[in-house]
Amino acid sequence: MTPAFDVVLVGGGGAGLRAAIALAEASQRLRIAVVSKVYPMRSHTVSAEGGAAGVISPDDSLDEHCYDTISGGDWLGDQDAIEAFVREAPQELLRLEHWGCPWSREADGRVAVRPFGGMRKMRTWFAADKTGFHMLHTLFQTSLKYTTVVRYDEWFVTKFLVDDGRVQGVIALELATGRIEAITARAVIVCTGGCGKVFPFTTNAAIKTGDGMALAYRAGAPLKDMEFVQYHPTGLPFTGILITEAARSEGGYLINKDGYRYLQDYALGTPQPKPVLRTMELGPRDRLSQAFMKELDKGRTTDTPYGPVVFLDLRHLGEQLINRRLPFVRELCMKYQNIDPVKELIPVRPVVHYMMGGVHTDINGATPLPGLYAAGEVACVSINGANRLGSNSLPELLVFGARAGRAAADYVAGAKDPGTTVVAQLQDEQRRLEADLLQQRGRERIADIRQEMQLTVEESAGIYRTGASLIRSAAKLRELQERARDFRIEDDSRTFNTERIAALELSFMLDVAEAIVTSALRREESRGAHQRTDFPLRDDQRYLAHSLVQRQPDGSCRVDYLPVTITRWPPAERVYGEAPSDERSHYVARGAIPSGEGV
Amino acid sequence: MSDHITLHVARYRPEKASETTFDAFELPCPKEWVVLDGLNHIKDRMDGTLSYRWSCRMGICGSCGMLVNGEPKLACATFLSDYAPGPVRVEPLRNFPVIRDLVVEMGDFMSKLTRIKPWIVRQVEKPLSDGEYRQTPGELDEYKQFSMCINCMLCYSACPIYGLDPHFIGPAAIALAQRYNLDSRDEGAAERMQILSEHDGIWGCTFVGECTKVCPKHVDPAGAIQRYKLQSAVEWVKAFVLPRAAQ
Ligand SMILES: Cc1cc2nc3c(=O)[nH]c(=O)nc-3n(C[C@H](O)[C@H](O)[C@H](O)COP(=O)(O)OP(=O)(O)OC[C@H]3O[C@@H](n4cnc5c(N)ncnc54)[C@H](O)[C@@H]3O)c2cc1C
Ligand code: SF4
Ligand code: FES
Numbered sequence: 112m113t114p115a116f117d118v119v120l121v122g123g124g125g126a127g128l129r130a131a132i133a134l135a136e137a138s139q140r141l142r143i144a145v146v147s148k149v150y151p152m153r154s155h156t157v158s159a160e161g162g163a164a165g166v167i168s169p170d171d172s173l174d175e176h177c178y179d180t181i182s183g184g185d186w187l188g189d190q191d192a193i194e195a196f197v198r199e200a201p202q203e204l205l206r207l208e209h210w211g212c213p214w215s216r217e218a219d220g221r222v223a224v225r226p227f228g229g230m231r232k233m234r235t236w237f238a239a240d241k242t243g244f245h246m247l248h249t250l251f252q253t254s255l256k257y258t259t260v261v262r263y264d265e266w267f268v269t270k271f272l273v274d275d276g277r278v279q280g281v282i283a284l285e286l287a288t289g290r291i292e293a294i295t296a297r298a299v300i301v302c303t304g305g306c307g308k309v310f311p312f313t314t315n316a317a318i319k320t321g322d323g324m325a326l327a328y329r330a331g332a333p334l335k336d337m338e339f340v341q342y343h344p345t346g347l348p349f350t351g352i353l354i355t356e357a358a359r360s361e362g363g364y365l366i367n368k369d370g371y372r373y374l375q376d377y378a379l380g381t382p383q384p385k386p387v388l389r390t391m392e393l394g395p396r397d398r399l400s401q402a403f404m405k406e407l408d409k410g411r412t413t414d415t416p417y418g419p420v421v422f423l424d425l426r427h428l429g430e431q432l433i434n435r436r437l438p439f440v441r442e443l444c445m446k447y448q449n450i451d452p453v454k455e456l457i458p459v460r461p462v463v464h465y466m467m468g469g470v471h472t473d474i475n476g477a478t479p480l481p482g483l484y485a486a487g488e489v490a491c492v493s494i495n496g497a498n499r500l501g502s503n504s505l506p507e508l509l510v511f512g513a514r515a516g517r518a519a520a521d522y523v524a525g526a527k528d529p530g531t532t533v534v535a536q537l538q539d540e541q542r543r544l545e546a547d548l549l550q551q552r553g554r555e556r557i558a559d560i561r562q563e564m565q566l567t568v569e570e571s572a573g574i575y576r577t578g579a580s581l582i583r584s585a586a587k588l589r590e591l592q593e594r595a596r597d598f599r600i601e602d603d604s605r606t607f608n609t610e611r612i613a614a615l616e617l618s619f620m621l622d623v624a625e626a627i628v629t630s631a632l633r634r635e636e637s638r639g640a641h642q643r644t645d646f647p648l649r650d651d652q653r654y655l656a657h658s659l660v661q662r663q664p665d666g667s668c669r670v671d672y673l674p675v676t677i678t679r680w681p682p683a684e685r686v687y688g689e690a691p692s693d694e695r696s697h698y699v700a701r702g703a704i705p706s707g708e709g710v
Numbered sequence: 711m712s713d714h715i716t717l718h719v720a721r722y723r724p725e726k727a728s729e730t731t732f733d734a735f736e737l738p739c740p741k742e743w744v745v746l747d748g749l750n751h752i753k754d755r756m757d758g759t760l761s762y763r764w765s766c767r768m769g770i771c772g773s774c775g776m777l778v779n780g781e782p783k784l785a786c787a788t789f790l791s792d793y794a795p796g797p798v799r800v801e802p803l804r805n806f807p808v809i810r811d812l813v814v815e816m817g818d819f820m821s822k823l824t825r826i827k828p829w830i831v832r833q834v835e836k837p838l839s840d841g842e843y844r845q846t847p848g849e850l851d852e853y854k855q856f857s858m859c860i861n862c863m864l865c866y867s868a869c870p871i872y873g874l875d876p877h878f879i880g881p882a883a884i885a886l887a888q889r890y891n892l893d894s895r896d897e898g899a900a901e902r903m904q905i906l907s908e909h910d911g912i913w914g915c916t917f918v919g920e921c922t923k924v925c926p927k928h929v930d931p932a933g934a935i936q937r938y939k940l941q942s943a944v945e946w947v948k949a950f951v952l953p954r955a956a957q
Contacts, residue, residue: 149763150820152861153771208842211830211893213850213857220844244770245857252828252886264820287809316765349742352768443768446787448742558754602759604725607810610758 112531114295116144116261117523118516119281121268121323122302123151125243125508126487126515128250129203130300133516135257141520144294145254146263146283148318148612152251155304155316156508159243160355160439162225162235163505165200171232173197180503181680183229183395184467184496185639186655187336190678192474192492196503196510203509204236212249213238225436226360229395229500229687231388240357240439246505263294267612268322270540271299271330271483272533278330278482279529282540286612289605291544293537297523298482300515301327301470305488306623308616310463311565312418314346314353323489325619327470328626332478333659335491335673337623338631338641339467341499342574344399346462347448348417354459356501358440359392361432364424365399366456367411373421377402380688394687397498397640400461404574413458420458429453461574465504467495467640468630471659471673476515482526486515493657497639548611553597557613560598561620564591568624572631577645581632588625592666595621622662629668630658651682715739715796717748719760722808730808733757734797739790745800746774746785749812762812769926772860775867776812777801782864782924803867805876816863822879823861826887826905831898849894856889856934858927865921865931871914879909881921881931888934906938913939 118134120127123145134143145151166176176197181188204222208214214222215237227235238245254260265286272280272293280295303323307315328334344365345354359365362385367373372382372391379398380390387393403421406412412419425433425440430453433441437452444450444457469491476484476492487508494507571584595618602610636650637643656672663669718732735756737748746764753760763773767786774785779799790798806814836843865881872878887906891899906912915935922932 149765149771149773150816150861153765153773155766155771157771157860158766158768202838205838205842209830209836209838209895211890211895213854213893214842216845216847216850218847220846220849222842241770241858244860248857252823253830255824256827256829287815316767316771318765350767446769447744556754557758600758602761604723604759604810606724607761607813609753609761613758 112295112529112533114280114297114529115142116294116296117141118298118300118519119144119146119294119296120300120302121146121281121326122154122304122487122489123147123251123262124154124302124304124487125156125247125250125505126512127151127300127302128247128254129509129512130302130486130516130519131260132250132254132257133513134520135259137517137520139259141259141523143260144263144296145260146266146268146281146294148265148267148286150264151262152248154247155319156243156247156505158316158353159246159505160240160353161357162227162237162242162502163204163246164227164230164235164500164502165204165506166197166234167201167222168224168233171234175232176234178680179230180494180500181496182683182685183500184498185649185685186496186651186682187638187657187675188494188496189492189676190680191676193494194678195474196494196507199510200506203506203513207246207249207509210249210253213245215239225357226386226388226393227500227502228356228359228393229389230502235502237357240355240437243505267615268326269544269615270536271326272529272536273330274530274532276481277527278480279533282537284544286607289608291537291541293533295529295533297526297528298484298519300476300484300486300519301489302485302487302512303489305466306620307463307466309565309620309624309627310569311562312346312351312569313463314343314351315463320616320620321623322616322619323485324469324626325622327478327480327483327485328622328660328662330480330483331662332480332483333471333661334626335468335471335657335659336493336630337468337626337660338572338634338658339497339639340463340572340627341396341465341467341640342400342461343396343464344403344461345423345459347443348415348420348458348460350447351462352443352447353462353464354423354440354443354457358423358425358437360386361436362386362428363392365392366422366424367406368413368421369411373406373411374399374402377405378688390688395498395500396464398687400574401642403461415458418460420460422456423459424456425452426454426456465499467491467493467497467499474514475518476511477518482522484515484519486511497641544611548600548614549603549605551598551600553599555594555597556599557610557617560591560595561617564588564621564624568627572627575642575644576631577643578632581628584628585625585632588621588628592621592625626660626668630660630670633670634658655682713739715790715794715798717752718797718799719749719752719812720801721811722802723810739794741789741791743790744786745778745783745788745790745798748790749785749800761810770860772862775803775862775864777803777867782867784862784864784926787926803863805867805869805873806863814863818876819861819863819866819880819883822883823886826879826883826902827898828886828890830890830893830896831901832895833897843895845894852894853889853892855928855930856885856892859885859889859929860927862926864924864926868920868924870918870920875914877909878914879906879912881935882929884912884938885929885931885934888937903942907942
């Protein structure tokens with residue numbers, strides 16, 4: 112049968128929209144659908160604050176961005192992918208400038224860049240501290256001019272159509288009406304973002320439930336490096352709202368309950384009044400989050416009703432700089448924490464932020480499953496390795512969204528039409544979503560299972576991990592999978608039924624949680640964001656490799672390993688605080704407040 | 711301060727009843743809870759059938775607009791304790807068809823957004839190899855405020871004109887049109903002016919400025935409308951008084 116579309120994009124965030132535009136530009140004949148469970152401009156990309164990295168300064172080089180990314184990721188990133196990423200990122204950011212993104216500027220009108228954690232040069236483009244918001248709205252508004260892009264706004268994808276070993280579209284549910292349809296296509300690009308909601312305390316929005324990871328996994332695609340979960344060192348207690356790293360790159364200090372800049376105790380350099388790249392507060396996120404845990408052990412954190420905190424001090428930056436370069440930080444603190452950072456300390460604690468792992472793809476976004484592509488946070492190419500550097504994700508959405516779009520455009524030119532089993536698959540799915548889910552009157556509350564899942568994942572796969580707790584957690588998750596069959600769904604309406612969606616999301620999250628815990632258990636070393644107290648050292652002999660989790664017919668996971676691609680940077684020790692002495696004069700940055708009058 | 715508060719939440723379930731009813735829920739009211747936390751508590755612990763939209767919980771995704779005690783608000787940026795001792799009435803945004811409970815239909819705005827061409831229009835596009843369009847911080851300031859719109863629909867809900875005449879293109883769409891008109895990289899202002907003037911709703915706007923008052927992002931749509939009117943008055947004068955100059 113002739114498919115309804117050439118390519119269906121699942122997800123309308125930064126990656127999905129960039130891929131959609133790449134497809135629309137590849138050929139006007141391609142019929143493209145963007146399916147998104149929220150209106151695209153509500154996607155989580157909207158909340159990214161700090162910026163997007165891309166080399167543009169004359170004193171910077173592609174190799175330095177490569178090196179920072181590779182060492183930041185503790186040598187687990189694939190260096191061919193990183194080289195392509197670093198090379199294409201500036202072009203992509205520039206393209207967004209041409210599409211109207213309001214990048215902050217220098218006085219002479221050039222795009223301004225700011226320093227960022229783990230980066231040794233200033234290369235982070237920013238739109239004040241609402242970078243993701245401006246990027247997403249620019250992409251969305253620009254996408255509106257391509258009439259070949261058809262949107263399915265507020266449609267929730269429940270399943271990928273797979274037949275004959277190929278992905279041939281999706282099944283989706285329209286929220287407003289409850290209508291369930293097969294949206295057929297020659298290829299599917301999954302751009303559904305991350306899965307922070309698997310954890311109890313996260314910067315991630317409510318919609319970040321790992322749907323695409325679970326959908327791909329169930330369809331037969333492997334998930335890669337799922338044990339690598341990034342904690343961001345500075346979240347507001349209670350809400351988990353992120354205080355962007357830009358607050359530290361503009362010169363903020365992290366202090367413990369005694370007012371002491373404690374990072375100096377953890378091999379991150381010596382405190383200077385002004386920020387110095389790759390040292391202290393501008394160290395990488397995994398190290399900073401780990402330092403918090405050590406402070407907690409030493410009793411040097413402050414207790415609050417929402418857990419222990421340290422403090423971010425911006426007071427010395429002054430009202431003018433804060434208003435000009437960190438207006439959203441001030442707004443968030445005042446509106447959600449009732450604190451004014453111009454005069455007060457901001458309580459912060461590490462918070463789950465980003466998923467390094469995801470659907471296994473090659474350098475063009477192709478998964479091993481024909482017809483299925485992935486880009487953005489849902490995917491693992493991998494450029495982020497064991498720890499993503501701040502401001503590398505937004506450009507990743509653009510570079511690999513565009514690559515996946517172009518690769519899918521090539522693929523569909525020669526792809527077969529979908530087979531006829533699609534009708535049967537739709538009927539089965541309709542039965543599951545209607546007869547089963549709308550009539551389900553079991554005993555278990557969705558919120559209870561969700562909470563138990565979040566707690567066990569945090570307890571076992573948090574900043575520090577041990578084999579024993581991971582084993583316990585794996586068993587607990589099996590139990591929760593069983594109990595989740597006995598959901599109670601009170602809402603039997605077809606109209607905007609958010610309880611049914613919550614049940615589907617929870618079942619996706621349980622699969623993702625199992626993949627995280629199983630991969631974490633199998634990796635018996637410490638690398639980047641994966642720290643095992645029972646295996647405290649990095650072990651390149653056994654684990655300079657990506658883990659690949661594949662779903663088994665009985666629902667359990669099998670873990671295999673795939674070698675890391677090393678091109679020019681052999682594994683070495685990660686050094687922060689000071690650069691290796693021979694490179695020193697080259698790498699230690701000047702005082703880091705850029706001179707421009709950018710906003 | 712009492713530690714509990716009652717929420718009266720509007721319920722509309724088209725399959726069950728044709729009228730809106732109100733359900734009362736008594737909730738804890740810790741000082742850091744926003745209205746959205748209250749709704750989530752209801753959904754998770756008291757009544758799983760309540761429907762509303764939300765996502766970011768940080769006032770940036772624009773999903774959670776609703777009426778709180780009759781005023782258009784973002785549920786995630788409105789503290790419950792500000793309404794103590796309560797009760798608090800929570801309803802769907804005014805001026806929109808309701809789909810279910812607190813969820814309104816906003817397809818109308820989405821089509822208006824496309825109509826105003828919210829993208830950079832240029833005669834000749836500069837190739838990427840020529841680098842960025844230079845734009846000074848001053849030029850950025852010209853349109854920056856209008857680029858901050860999160861499409862939350864609070865201004866449409868507050869707009870008396872839109873309430874009477876749904877064809878009115880509305881505050882946020884006009885602000886976004888101005889966001890591009892005022893961008894030094896754009897050359898599409900004339901095309902957009904044409905679209906804005908197709909419908910006379912804009913002349914009905916009396917500068918009550920309700921839209922600007924409720925806007926959580928200080929976009930000032932009323933200011934955008936004002937600028938538009940001045941601009942088109944100038945064009946009008948030019949066209950009649952100086953026919954040649956206008957061409
Ligand atoms: C608070 C915060 C700040 C950040 N700041 C930065 C920063 O400064 N710099 C940086 O580089 N990175 C930052 N990041 C990371 C970065 O923003 C994200 O990794 C990135 O935006 C993810 O984009 P995406 O396109 O992959 O997914 P998203 O933007 O999350 O989009 C996912 C899309 O998939 C859709 N979807 C999901 N499931 C389904 C389904 N079942 N059916 C249909 N549609 C579905 C959603 O509707 C949505 O459209 C930040 C992250 C957070 C949480
Ligand atoms: S102008 Fe303000 S109130 Fe209106 S939609 Fe935009 S952000 Fe919301
Ligand atoms: S939940 Fe995003 S604006 Fe309120």
